[in-house]
Amino acid sequence: xxxxxxxxxxxxxxxxxAEENGGNLISVAFESKGRRAQLVKWxxxxxxxxKEVFMWAIISDKVHTVEVRFSKEAVKSLRQxxxxxxxxxxxxxxxxxxxxxxxxxxxxxxxxxxxxxxxSEHICLEVNDFSLSGAFNEPVWGSPRPIGTQxxxxxxxxxxxxxxxxxxxxKLRKAAxxxxxxxxxxxxxxxxxxxxxxxxxxxxxxxKVMLAxxxxxxxxxxxxxxxxxxxxxxxxxxxxxTGVYLRKWKACVPLIVQNQNSS
Numbered sequence: 001x002x003x004x005x006x007x008x009x010x011x012x013x014x015x016x017x018a019e020e021n022g023g024n025l026i027s028v029a030f031e032s033k034g035r036r037a038q039l040v041k042w043x044x045x046x047x048x049x050x051k052e053v054f055m056w057a058i059i060s061d062k063v064h065t066v067e068v069r070f071s072k073e074a075v076k077s078l079r080q081x082x083x084x085x086x087x088x089x090x091x092x093x094x095x096x097x098x099x100x101x102x103x104x105x106x107x108x109x110x111x112x113x114x115x116x117x118x119x120s121e122h123i124c125l126e127v128n129d130f131s132l133s134g135a136f137n138e139p140v141w142g143s144p145r146p147i148g149t150q151x152x153x154x155x156x157x158x159x160x161x162x163x164x165x166x167x168x169x170x171k172l173r174k175a176a177x178x179x180x181x182x183x184x185x186x187x188x189x190x191x192x193x194x195x196x197x198x199x200x201x202x203x204x205x206x207x208k209v210m211l212a213x214x215x216x217x218x219x220x221x222x223x224x225x226x227x228x229x230x231x232x233x234x235x236x237x238x239x240x241x242t243g244v245y246l247r248k249w250k251a252c253v254p255l256i257v258q259n260q261n262s263s
Contacts, residue, residue, distance in 0.1 A: 002038075002141040004096055005037065007061075008061040008062060010063070010064045010147055011153065014123065014153055015152060015153065015170070017104055018152070018170040018171065019171055020171065022165075022171035023159065023160055023168050025103070025106060029103065030101045030102060032100065033100075034098050036096065036097075037097055038059065038061075038094060038135070038138075039094055039132070040140050041094075042093075043057055043067065043112055044056045045113055046075075052072045053072060054071065054072060055069070055075050056068070056070075059099070059125075061144070062141045062142035063142060064147040065144045065145065065146050066125055067109045067122055068099065068125040068126075068127050069125070074128055074130055078130065081131075092137060094135070094138055094139075095133075095135055095137075096133045097130055098130060100130065101128040101129040102127040102129075104124065104126070105123075105124055105125075106157065107121055107122070107124060108120070108122070121160065123148065123153065123157050152170060155170070156170050
């Protein structure tokens with residue numbers, strides 16, 4: 001029958017409340033989903049003629065235990081169950097209990113039959129609907145420990161006892177851790193130049209990329225023409241005696257012809 005409690009849930013449930021609501025337990029909504037546990041001990045034993053009474057007990061999820069207070073309406077409804085007519089439910093030392101419509105609160109708790117109340121407040125569950133569904137008088141399943149021995153829950157409960165906002169210790173810690181995770185992303189978004197560099201692939205030089213972006217691109221690039229070949233020019237040198245002689249001879253020919261005609 002212990003397999004009916006598939007997984008421990010008390011710690012996760014209370015930790016979520018501590019991180020989301022902190023010390024403001026009055027704002028916690030009642031949990032409507034039914035949860036299974038083992039009722040391991042009764043803390044109060046009302047008489048049959050006590051018509052409207054709270055009942056206290058300890059329940060376990062096989063790993064942790066927590067005190068619960070069953071409301072007057074829940075106790076009255078259980079007593080009307082035909083299974084328990086004419087019997088006191090505290091005759092069952094242990095049983096599978098299904099609790100619904102519950103939420104945590106912090107208060108002093110009964111210590112047992114005629115033992116008075118605890119000196120300090122405990123984290124407890126206020127239960128407005130419950131039923132006992134079998135496994136009566138079986139041994140306690142597992143080796144459960146009080147939920148207050150868990151370090152994070154113990155720190156939260158100490159804050160609740162202190163008051164003045166100290167019960168927000170786990171809520172503030174979670175917010176601080178979330179801020180540390182978000183901070184690096186926000187610092188990049190707040191620095192446009194850094195955000196631009198983050199977008200450039202690692203292998204590219206940012207300066208070269210920016211210079212390349214600024215370089216104008218011509219719509220019609222110039223056409224390169226082939227280089228023209230130039231003919232070498234002849235330079236007459238002073239020592240060209242033959243050429244000088246011919247030019248002088250040509251200049252003298254007309255005079256010779258003229259003289260011959262005159263003769």
